[in-house]
Amino acid sequence: MAEKSQSKASLYALCFLVGGAYGLIGQLIGVALETVVGPAFAAPCTLLCLGVLAVVLYVPGIHQRIAAVSGFGSILPFNGFACGIADTFQAGHANGGGFAGGIRSVGRLFLHVIVLSSVVNMLAGALAAFVTLPKLPVPQAPAMPLALLAGFVVAGLVCIAFQAVTDAGGFQVPNVLLVGQSLGGVLTLFGVTDVLAAVGGYSFKILVMGAGQAVMATTTLAFAGNALMLLVTWGTFFALALFGIVAALLNLRLRSR
Known part of the structure; x- marks a missing residue:
């Protein structure tokens, strides 16, 4: 029992x-x-940079070793999403489907996590465009270098919260990510994610909940006549999925040598 608790x-x-x-x-x-x-544009560009980091860590197997011992610490940031896409592609590939099987598996995951949650987030954004709800007051963002410490703590605590919920309920990871990204948009209606983003900065924005907040906020902008950022957000999701597929293919090629 002590060993299990320590683990x-x-x-x-x-x-x-x-x-x-x-x-x-x-x-x-x-x-x-x-x-x-x-x-x-800093937030979507940051996610793209994390997509590059995902490829760099996944191809030699570094991400896989870190993820095996850190759970949602490696899953919840969006470089973890790209690596999750890579894992899903490889699973579909290994089950006899080849490249087409890998793409089908990725498509199912993308639909389940990104598309379904984004529908919820976009509905929340549409609601926010027409209805004003009571919101939590947003604190002033901490200045550097305190912002670095605050971001580290916020990201770490959010990852632990998702890990605890998953462990307590025995939920599947894709379902947790679906709910997490959906909550990112819904809670923005009440200012909860705005508070986390103000305190955590980009450390929060790169998490799944931060992505939900982005979809919700850019949908509200689209209703105000500016659809560009919503398109950029969706483009970022597709780009991260592409990074994951590239990482999977390069890893498979490296392992085949």
């Missing part, structure tokens, strides 16, 4: 540390990109 404690500790570390990386990239592409 779970280790999982939660590494979940926090790895999730926080990825959040810190996202925070640093996002802040740097703001000066280059501006605040509006």
Whole structure:
């Protein structure tokens, strides 16, 4: 019993540390990109950079080793989503489907997690365009270097929360991600994710809940006459899925040598 408890404690500790570390990386990239592409495009560009990181870590098997001991610390950041796409492609490929089987598996995962949750988020965004609901007050974002620490803590704690819910209910990871991204948009209606984004910055925006917030917010913008950012958000999701497929193919080729 003590060994099992210690193993779970280790999982939660590494979940926090790895999730926080990825959040810190996202925070640093996002802040740097703001000066280059501006605040509006910094978040999607940060996700694309994390997609590149996913390929770099997945191909030699580094991500797989980290994910095996850190759970949602490696799953919840969107580089983890790209790696999840890679895992799904390889599973479909290995089950006799080849490239086409891998693509079909990726398509099912993308539909289940991204498309279904985005429908919820877009409905929330449409509601926000016409109805004003009471919201939590949004605090002022912390200044550097405190913002780095705040981002690390927020990302780590959110990852632990998802890990705890998954462990308690025995839920499947895709279902948890579906609910998590859906909540990201729904909770924005009441300002909850706005508070987390203000405190955590890009460390929160690179998480699945942050992606839900982005879909909801850009849908509201689309109703106001600016659909560009909603298209950019969807394009980012497709690009991350493509990064995952590339990572899977390169990993398969490396392992076949």
